[in-house]
Amino acid sequence: SAKLVANLLSVAGADHIITMDLHASQIQGFFDIPVDNLYAEPAVLKWIKENIQNWRDCTIVSPDAGGAKRVVSIADRLNVNFALIHKERAIANEVERMTLVGDVTNR
Numbered sequence: 001s002a003k004l005v006a007n008l009l010s011v012a013g014a015d016h017i018i019t020m021d022l023h024a025s026q027i028q029g030f031f032d033i034p035v036d037n038l039y040a041e042p043a044v045l046k047w048i049k050e051n052i053q054n055w056r057d058c059t060i061v062s063p064d065a066g067g068a069k070r071v072v073s074i075a076d077r078l079n080v081n082f083a084l085i086h087k088e089r090a091i092a093n094e095v096e097r098m099t100l101v102g103d104v105t106n107r
Helices: 002-011 025-030 041-051 065-078
Strands: 017-020 035-038 059-062 081-091 094-101
Touching: 002 025, 025 035, 041 065, 059 065, 065 081
Parallel strands: 017 035, 059 081
Antiparallel strands: 081 094
């Protein structure tokens, strides 16, 4: 788990860790060395604004519930709509059904 990885990196000689978009910021607490968690959101926002011509007319979509928090944050900062895909699984790693939650009409 995260504590094991933290210990492995420390024992291997790492004296500082730089991460990107940790799933949970609490993971930083597993390390006995300094950890800097960087966020991709500012770069993603900049890229969208510079590379997608009609970005104001878009809907930001999360591929699953796990990404919903990040998608909502990006959509809020861009002042656009968001949606997500709800996945139903009968067994692990096998999607039985997907449902789009949100309005993407004409987007």
